[in-house]
Amino acid sequence: MRIPSPLFNCQQATLLIERRADEVLPSTTRFQLWAHLRLCPYCRRYEEQSALIDRQARAAAQARVLSDVQLPAPARARIQRALEASSGNSAL
């Protein structure tokens, strides 16, 4: 019987924390990650911050944008110039 090592390195652990948000990890991997998080305060902090960013990003994505919000005129002019310069460079 092969005993899984709980000692991921932190790079592997943080990658798995992110993958865990999108997919179901195998049970052995989940156990190894759990064990790493029990032992590693840095990855526990990463996990907390990742969850906070996820909550904030979801809230921002669902927030309503007021219809009368507009960019300031200088910003619109700057973007317009950038678009014109860009389309000039890639004209067909």
Ligand SMILES: [Zn+2]
């Ligand atoms: Zn770690």
